[in-house]
Amino acid sequence: MALRILKWSAGIIVGLLLLVYVLVFSPIGNFIFKPVVQSQIDKYSPVPLTLSTFSVGLTGLEIVIKNEPKLEIALKGDYNLFTLNIDTTLNVNASDISLFDEVAGMPLSGAFVLEASAKGKVFGALSAQAHSNIAKSKTDIKVELQNLNPLKIYADIAHLELAEVLAMIGQKPYVEGVLSLDADIVGNENMEFSGKNILEIKQGDFSQRLIAKDFGIQVPKTTFTIHQESIFDKKDIKQDFVFDSNVGKIKLSSTSNIESFDTKGVYSIVLSDISAFTPLLGMKVRGALRTEGSIEGGLENILIAGKTDIADSASTYSASIVKSALAKVKFDTQNLRIEKLLYMIYQPQYISASVGGKAEAWDFDKGISTQANFSLKGVTSNPVIKKEFDLDMPNTPFSANLNAKLDKGVGNANLIFDSNLARLNVPNIAIDLHKGIYSSPYNAILPDLKKLKFATKIELVGKFEANGDFALSENLKATFHTKSLGGNVDAELNGDNFNAKIKEVDLDSVLSMAQIQKVFSSKVNGDLVYNTASEKGTLKARLDNGRFLKNQLTDALKQYAKFDATGLVFNNISLNSDINKMVLNSALNMQSGDFSLSGQNIITDLEKSTINAKLKTTLKKDTLGIKLSGNLTSPKVELDLGELLKSRLGNEVQKSVGKELEKTLDKHIDEGTKKEIGNTLKKLFR
Known part of the structure; x- marks a missing residue:
């Protein structure tokens, strides 16, 4: 039985080996895998390429990729899977680099060849070399390895055009320049090295044309040179890097251990204009940047700490990187000017303000934990807000305080905002970053409505206070309650839809707030439905315990109808309005005993503060027509006495x-x- 199992096992192993051979090393396997390899080439290659030859066997391979007639890449060689001996060559013949025009976003011309080879034993003595005139350069590279440890590295690259290299690897050449590299490094099996390498970029320039085309900004001509030098001393590498340009310098000096990767260094950045670095940052930037700091640590933990005067601030920062992942960030700033920060990121300078505070964040892989405290004090900018939002908001001083604490993406914050236009207190903002939900109760006070005419479009007076709750996720939901109008208004906002319940609101308070002549007093109940996107809605109101106050209408009734309307009490008055932006089209119907007053198509324009209405009063069998027109606060009253006189x-x-x-x-x-x-x-x- 055991022998039979052994035979079965041997048969299975042989079968698997045959299957692997068929799938990987046989012509059938090559035929199966060729379209798979082609699909990966199509996915990652910046230019169209065709896999014309794909042959991988037990002792050799030949792979040829083409874009005829402009490019041919050929990898050929022999190898032994058991001894791991290899003898391979790689040849690249690019007869016309205009193939990369579209990637570069600019016309390219010329050609290059690359010849490379590797010979030896993978876990023994292995040598590799390459020669090329790629990107108009003269390139020679030689490497000798023993058990994959480098014993000798020699590189001589002269006059390599950066723009062409970037285009060939699928990157737009936002940077131009001529690169040279001189390296001569000798090592041993103990990973001890001696020698140095020097990398230089001369005639460096940022492409104003490409940056303007892709980011829509004009940047000043920015030229630069780069000098980077590394000196090898056994297990240490001393490095010096200098970026020198007409807009400033970037310097980095460090010492690193090859074995432990422990590094200690200092850096400084002093640039008068960073706009040319827009492509590197992936966003539009400009303005000056100055910072300096230190780098210390190794593979397990690196700490970067520094200070900066960004946006005229006095700021310090630190970032710790653990096992190649960002672990913790700290930031402390004083007097950071918001208007300068907005300028730096190409945003309108809505406000001029100073920010101070501290923040630290960690748990970036778990939803983020943070503790932050910031205060802000400043003034809004009338010209900018008027231009961007078409709001003639006056220059308004304000202050704000924000405190937040999160544990792995969940926590609380509070916000206090104060100005002579509005005061807002949001005491307990519940935050869930995983679900994208923010909610809190709030209290808002508008101390002087007259100052908000730029937003309300009509001049209101008095003080207004409201409170409620809000929740922000995919859209905004909020409740709203106020007693500032004598009664109760309870409202709800759900996305664009606003609904309000009006209960026992004092009409006198509403008319006083709107600065409209008090001709009638009553209690108002009703429903308001409004869509903030379309700016359309309806108001259905019922007025009770209504009384006329002495006005032009009551005087006319007393004079011509011999009737004093001020003594009447009205209940169940109907007032229904259709709202279209700031225009109301209303219908009114009211009656008390033998007296009635009604009107249709009463047009009130709140933005223009005008009214146009034709009303009809009836007293027993007498009728009086009334026309209201002009300014809403003191309209012109015209009487039609025809029916009454007749x-x-x-x-x-x-x-x-x-x-x-x-x-x-x-x-x-x-x-x-x-x-x-x-x-x-x-x-x-x-």
Whole structure:
């Protein structure tokens, strides 16, 4: 039985080996894998390439990639999978580098060849060398390895064009220059080295044309040179790097241990304009930058600490990197000017303000933990806000304080904002970064509504206070409650939809706030539905316990209708409005006893503060037309007395004619006939 199992196992192993051979090293396997390799080339190559030859066997390989007739890459060689001996060559023949025009975003011309080879034993003596004129350079590289440890490194690169190299690797050549490298380093199996390498870039220049095209900004001509020198002394490397340009310098000096990778160094950056570095940062930037600091640590832990005067501040910072991952960041700033920071990132300078505070953050792989305390004091900028938002907001001093504490993406914050326009207290902001949810109660005070005319479009007076809760996730949800109008207003905002319940609001308070003449007092109840995106909605209101106050209308009724309307009490008054932006189209209907007042298509323009209305009053059988027009705060009142005068004149004539007829005909007709004549006269003088 054991022998049978052994035979089965041997058979399975042989079968697997045959399968591996067929799938990897046979013509059938090459045929299967060729389209897979081609798909990866298509995915990562910056230019179209065709895998014309793909042959991988047990003792050799040949792979040829082409873009005919401009480029051919050929990898050929022999190897032994058991001894790990190799003898391979790589040849690249680029007969026309215009192939890379589209990647570079500029026309390229010329050609280059690359010849490279590797010969020896992988875990023994192995040598490699390369020769090329790539990017118009003269390049020679030789490397000797023993058990994969470098024994000798020699490199001589002269006149290599950076723009061409960047284009060939699929990067836009935002930087131009001529690179040279001279390296002559000798080592041993104990990983001890001697020698040095010098890298230089001369005639360096940032491409103003490409930066303007891709980022839409104009940058000053920025030229530079780079000198980087490394000196090897057994297990230590001393490095000096200098970027020298017409806008400033970047310097780095450090000493590193080859074995432990422990590094200790200092750096400084002094640049008068960083706009040319926009492509490197991936965002539009400008302005000056000065910073200096130190680098210390190794593979397990690196600490970077420094100070900067960015945006005229006095700031310090530190960042610790543990096992190649960002572990903790600290930042302390005083007097950081927000307007200069906004300028540096090409944002409108809405405010001029100074920020001070501290922040630290960690747990970046777990949703972020942080503790931050910041205070801000400044003034808004009228010209910028007017230009960007079409709001004629006055220059307004303000202050703000923000405190936040998060544990792995979950925590709380509080915000206090104070100005002569508004005061906002958000005492307990619950934050969940994983779900993207922010919620809190809030209290808002508008101490002087008159100062908010730039936003409300109408001049209001008085103080307004509201409170509620908000939740921000995919959209904004908020509740709103106020008693500033004498009654209660309870509202809810859900995205663009705003709904409000109005309960026992004092009309006197509303009219006083809107600076509209008080002609009527009542309690208002109703519902407001409004969409903030379309700026359309409806108001359905009911007014109770309403009374006319002495005004032009009541005076007219008293004069012409001999009726004092100020003594009436109105209930269940209907006021319905359609809202379109700042224009209301309303219908009014009110009645008390024999008196009624109604109107349709009452147009009120809140932005222009105008009204246009035709109202109809009825007292028993008398009718009076009223037209309101002009300024909403003191409209022009016009009376249509036609119906009223006609009615009154008819009554007087009827009485006079009736008396004369009665005297004349009293003795000649019976009572029934007199009654019939009287009814006819009434109809005649109606």
